[in-house]
Amino acid sequence: MDGNVSDRQAVSPEVAIESVLSRQKVAYLGDINPPAALRRDRLDRLERMILAWQDRLAAAISEDFGNRSAVVTTLADIVPTRAAIRHARRHLKGWMRPRRVSLAWTGQPGSGQILRQPLGVVGIIAPWNYPMNLMLSPLVGALAAGNRAMLKPSELTPRFSEVLDAAVKEFFVEDEVAVITGGPEVAAAFSAAPFDHLVFTGSTAVGRRVAEAAARNLTPVTLELGGKSPAIIDASADLDSAVPRLIWGKLLNSGQTCVAPDYALVPRDRVEAFVAAARAAAQKQYPSLAGNPDYTSIISPRHFDRLAGLIDEARGKGAEVIELVPGTDAVRRILAPVIVTGANDTMALMREEIFGPILPVIPYDTLDEALSFVNARGRPLALYWFGSDRSAEGRVLNGTISGGVTINDTILHLAQDNLPFGGVGASGYGQYHGEAGFVALSKEKPVLRQSRLSAVALLYPPYGKIAGMLLKVLARFG
Numbered sequence: 509m510d511g512n513v514s515d516r517q518a519v520s521p522e523v524a525i526e527s528v529l530s531r532q533k534v535a536y537l538g539d540i541n542p543p544a545a546l547r548r549d550r551l552d553r554l555e556r557m558i559l560a561w562q563d564r565l566a567a568a569i570s571e572d573f574g575n576r577s578a579v580v581t582t583l584a585d586i587v588p589t590r591a592a593i594r595h596a597r598r599h600l601k602g603w604m605r606p607r608r609v610s611l612a613w614t615g616q617p618g619s620g621q622i623l624r625q626p627l628g629v630v631g632i633i634a635p636w637n638y639p640m641n642l643m644l645s646p647l648v649g650a651l652a653a654g655n656r657a658m659l660k661p662s663e664l665t666p667r668f669s670e671v672l673d674a675a676v677k678e679f680f681v682e683d684e685v686a687v688i689t690g691g692p693e694v695a696a697a698f699s700a701a702p703f704d705h706l707v708f709t710g711s712t713a714v715g716r717r718v719a720e721a722a723a724r725n726l727t728p729v730t731l732e733l734g735g736k737s738p739a740i741i742d743a744s745a746d747l748d749s750a751v752p753r754l755i756w757g758k759l760l761n762s763g764q765t766c767v768a769p770d771y772a773l774v775p776r777d778r779v780e781a782f783v784a785a786a787r788a789a790a791q792k793q794y795p796s797l798a799g800n801p802d803y804t805s806i807i808s809p810r811h812f813d814r815l816a817g818l819i820d821e822a823r824g825k826g827a828e829v830i831e832l833v834p835g836t837d838a839v840r841r842i843l844a845p846v847i848v849t850g851a852n853d854t855m856a857l858m859r860e861e862i863f864g865p866i867l868p869v870i871p872y873d874t875l876d877e878a879l880s881f882v883n884a885r886g887r888p889l890a891l892y893w894f895g896s897d898r899s900a901e902g903r904v905l906n907g908t909i910s911g912g913v914t915i916n917d918t919i920l921h922l923a924q925d926n927l928p929f930g931g932v933g934a935s936g937y938g939q940y941h942g943e944a945g946f947v948a949l950s951k952e953k954p955v956l957r958q959s960r961l962s963a964v965a966l967l968y969p970p971y972g973k974i975a976g977m978l979l980k981v982l983a984r985f986g
Contacts, residue, residue, distance in 0.1 A: 521690060521697035525658070528686045529701055532629045532656040535683035541625055542654045544600055550651045551600075553679045554644065555593045561675040562586050565640055568667040572636070574805035574841050580761055585640035588923050592645050595925040595942055596652040603652065603946045609954075614982065617959040624950040626654030628704035631727075633695065633718065635710045636662035636807055637764045637863075643672070646707040646730075647685070649945025655705075656684055660698045663691040664807055696721065703727050705949055709766070711861070712886075712934055730938030730948055732766070733931050734861045737888040739769035739918065740878055740904060741782060742895025750894035750916065751785035755832075756793065757892070757918025759845055762804040763865040767890040767912070767919055770862050771851075773878045776871035783830060783847055783869065790832035790845050797835025797842050806841040806864065815843055815864040818857040822868075827851050875900055879907045886934030887911075892918050911935050 519527075539546075558565075566581040596603075607622040630650040634643035643659055650657045659676070661669040666689075673687040680686075688698060699706070699721035708718045709732040722729045739754050741747075758769050774782045794803050806812040816838075823829050827850040836844040845865035851858050857868060872878040882891070891910035893901060901915060911931040914921045921927055930939025940948050958964075967975055 521694040522700075525688060525694075525697050525701050528658060528682060528688065529629060529703070531683045532658065532686070536626070536628045536656050544604055547600060547604075547652055547654055548597055550680075550684065551593050551597050551648065554647065554651065555590060557675050557679040558586060558590060558640075558644070560678075561671065564671050565668065565675065568671040569639060569665065571667045572639075572665040573807055575801065576761070576804045577802050579802070580804060581640070584638050584761065584765075588641050589644045589648070591923070592648045592925055592941070596648050596946070599943065600652055603943055611956070613985075615956065617961060619957045619959075621955050621957075623953045623955060624653070624947070625953055627949055627951055629656045629658065630949055631658050631660065631698060631701060631703040631706045633660045633698060633706070633708045633710065634662065635766075636664035637761060637766065639665045639668045640672075642709045642732075646709075646940055646945065649940050650707075650949050651685075653946050653949040655949055657686075658698075658701075658703070659685065659687045660695060661687065661689065663695070700724065705730070707938075707940065708732065715936065728938075730940060731931065731936035732929070732938075732940075733889065733934065733936040734766040734863070735886050735888045735931070735935040736770040736858075736861055737767055737890040737892070737910070738882050739772045739892040739894070740882070741772060741774045741778065742875070742893065742897055742900050742904075743775050743778075744895040744897035744900065746896070747778070747781055747785045751782060752789040752792070753917045754892070754894070755786055755789040758867055759790065759793065759803075759865055760919065762806060762843065763845075764804065764807060764863055765919065767922055768863070769867070769890075769892055769918055770888070771858070771868040771870055773870050773872050773881060776873055779849065779869060779871050783849070786847055786867070787830070787832045794833050794845075797833055797837070797844060800835075803842065806843055809841065811864070812838065812841045812843060815862070815866060818855075818860075818862065818864075818866060819846060819848070822848050822851055822855045822857055825852075825855055827855065875903060879904065882908050887932045889931045889935035890914070890919075890921070909933070 566578045569581050570576045609620045609622060611618060611620045632643060632646045639661055643661060647657055661672060669689045673689060676685050676687050699718045702725040706722050706727050707730045708715055712733045715731045715733045719729050719731060741750060754769055794800055797803050819829055827848050830847045832845045834844055843865055848866060848868045851868040857866060887909050889911040891908055891913050893904045893915055909932055912921045922929055925942035928939040928944030929941040938948055966978055
């Protein structure tokens with residue numbers, strides 16, 4: 509087998525994946541700790557690949573969605589990935605440098621250090637919503653750390669997968685980076701392969717299955733999931749500033765964003781003003797939906813029907829559904845953005861991650877009530893707070909747990925390479941971006957270098973009075 513796509517399709521997914529994985533593991537063993545120059549070369553090739561293929565990749569993503577603006581793909585996929593590459597190149601030498609660490613007096617006069625070494629072969633499973641960013645950003649960390657990588661894009665973006673595979677083949681040999689395409693059965697086999705680390709971004713339900721499959725090989729996993737990320741509008745918030753930022757974050761990619769605000773907690777006496785401001789902001793950003801190239805289609809008929817079902821169920825149970833911009837078109841999978849008031853936990857949209865342009869608005873009377881509402885649910889991937897009261901801001905930051913936070917805006921913490929990105933609890937575990945990704949995909953190996961002079965010999969058997977005296981000293985001061 510020479511490893512090309514047609515060969516892989518001729519055998520079972522398990523055999524095809526094992527073939528590439530074995531080739532990469534052999535290559536890794538031939539160069540366990542590649543020098544900085546080679547790592548930079550791989551990062552350089554990745555950036556050249558993006559530049560050479562970005563128009564074709566953006567067109568393929570739009571085709572997979574039905575419609576997605578090239579501006580959205582550039583903003584959310586291409587720009588952050590190139591920024592991550594530049595950040596890694598700039599800091600690579602420092603990240604690779606061995607860390608000297610001090611030793612307790614019991615280790616003196618020896619010395620200690622921590623070496624960061626590549627793990628080997630990293631598997632990366634990316635979702636469909638930002639297929640380039642969520643595939644290539646973890647790849648940046650993997651390559652910077654000196655690893656080989658195998659990539660599994662979503663079956664919901666088949667055109668993108670095809671173009672990505674061709675792009676990777678042009679710039680990398682298969683034992684460096686390889687793309688594995690296919691449906692759920694291929695994804696299941698990929699999850700069960702004995703990688704040295706597996707990065708998965710996607711839903712909580714699928715993340716559980718991935719973690720279970722990886723556990724059979726004791727493969728460590730970074731899980732970037734989602735959950736219901738809240739936006740808290742404080743009593744001190746300026747709605748004219750806050751609401752357009754919240755609406756931008758909610759409607760980017762039509763809400764198909766893992767860190768999109770899932771629901772908004774709004775002071776009860778400001779709900780009416782919030783809804784009016786949300787309608788004005790949505791209509792300013794998307795004056796109409798018919799033929800609007802800036803408004804993204806829902807990825808598939810199944811996902812469109814699920815979202816429409818959430819709205820219908822909420823309305824049927826007594827919630828008010830307020831359309832912000834009219835223009836739902838089931839044929840084009842365009843779903844008009846809506847606010848839902850009167851939502852409660854009997855409704856699926858308050859139990860499931862929405863992942864679409866639907867924003868429940870939950871009124872609250874006190875900040876303690878809002879924090880209790882957030883903390884009664886699974887820990888979210890992101891939390892957003894809008895306001896000017898620093899005391900209230902501190903209460904929110906110290907009184908909640910989430911994967912990340914943006915104050916007075918949405919989503920932007922995700923684009924900062926000096927800030928680690930990762931979930932907690934139901935929204936995942938592990939993190940990447942910048943040095944955090946480098947560390948996650950490295951083995952930090954502790955090394956103790958013993959001195960020629962060492963008191964440890966005093967504890968060799970046969971044990972006598974000196975050993976007893978030393979044990980007393982260790983028990984008291986060690």
